[in-house]
Amino acid sequence: MRSRAFLASVLSHLVLLIGAVLMLAPFVWMLLTSIRPAEEVFGAVFDPIPSRFAGFENYAQALFASNVPRAMLNGAVVCLGILAVQLATALPAAYALARLRFPGRGVLFGLVLFGLTVPIQVPALPLYLALAKAGLLDTFFALMFPFFLTVFGLFLFRQFFRTYPEEILQAARLDGMGEFEIVWRLAVPAALPAIGAFSVFSIVAHWNDLYWPLIVVTSRERATPPLGILAFRDAETGGNYGALMAGAALITAPLVLAFLVARRGFVRGLTMTGLK
């Protein structure tokens, strides 16, 4: 019996290890190539370990001779801009949906539930036409606008605010606190865990998004991280895979590092929903 358990444990380790190698292989290959000299990438013989360290020249090319840093900066601006507007609009609205009676509340919540089923690809066409008509294509506003509305955030925060104790709200009102103050000084601080998880979800989704930026962005100056790496691959590397892999590593690094540092928060933020 004991030997059988031992065998099972060895087998399970074996399967998990092989799987882990397959999962990690692209990351390892990316990092190894990013420090490999160009002449070796095209060499006929393959040695997984680079013959000399060419990390400086590859990363220098990605950092100073490509649009990757600009794309990353744009990515940060877009992600933070989207998140700021999402939180500013969704938090008070979600509080109202959860705790205040006002005309149209039922309709609004019904629309939020419906909105959960609609991905960006559906309103993309009319939104594109409207932005084109307004002369706003290829702007930060165009990149961010469709995501100012977050039905998922509205839904998530409403669920959270519903659990907030009514007695505290009543006491705050007796103390003369207005609803505005109650939202931002009582309800929102209590919702910080949900806000954190939502922020992870939002930032990851918009840093990685390709569909919408591909539609509205045409210039290098407005490229987001995925567009930056695509342009680098298509035109700028001159076939230097080492520099391309350095660029890919740079673009992947912020989220992966944040994940390694705040593992639990990340997993929670991304698995709250399948609405990627």
Place this chain on the structure above:
Amino acid sequence: MAVSSVPFASPAPQLAARERRLALAGAAFAAPAALLLVAILLAPLIVLVLLSVTDYRLGAVAVRFVGLANYAEMFSDPVFRRAIRNTFLYVAFVLPAGVFGGLALAALVHARKRTRSLYEVIYFLPVTSTLVAMATVWQFLLHPSLGPVTPLLAALGFGRLDLLNDPDLALATLALIGLWQLLGFNMVLFLAGLSAVPRDLYEAAALDGAAGAVDRFLRVTWPMLGPTTMFVTITTTISAFKVFDTVVVLTRGGPLGATDTLLYVLYLEGFHYFRTGYAAAMTVVLLAFLCLLSLLQARLIERRVHYA
């Protein structure tokens, strides 16, 4: 106790004034989000349905009402039919492999004590990484003369394969990359489900004569994981259905249309050929598909969100 239990119209004037004040605050708080909802969701949806019955092309001067002609064209359009077929094939591979693979991984990882969190990190890594960037890495890995995969497969006796440029293999290759990105996500969902299975259920099953791991799994684990499995199945279907990034980066629908997928064809029609009316009709069909799936999911999401 919820606010909704407080009667709306109150006899005391003081209370009535308070109710009015709260209702006003509620409306004011909801207004910005409601406006965004109209501008970003409702109005575009109405415009979309209207566009789908016209022959509008971006920049065209005249627009004609064409009834359901766009919808009729779609189902006789070989490119669209191929895209539907490819998308379903893609889902048909990623869905079972993603669900059962995720479950198997979760079961194995769950049984580990010291190495559990290490495996969790490794398998979850592709979920957090930027798929477009990693797709360029995959392209390099699979490159027939520069990457390591082709010689590796040749050494194993598969011959020299160019996985992304072979019409018979390209879609399956994209599906494998999709699976690579998705497995860790499903594994984490299943791990959460497994942790929620009460220990004493296994003891009760043992008393009832359940012997061996397989028996325990079939009698206890699998039934207890029902809601999780349902949720994972739907989220996997939706994300597989929306395959786009890897197509753009790796194959652009090729070779010979072997990887034309629904979203990619929609993107081309709407934003490259600017056949707006036709693309709008396609979008309506896509929405119908997704609604069906998401309605199921919306019913489940309420059960899945926990904070405490």
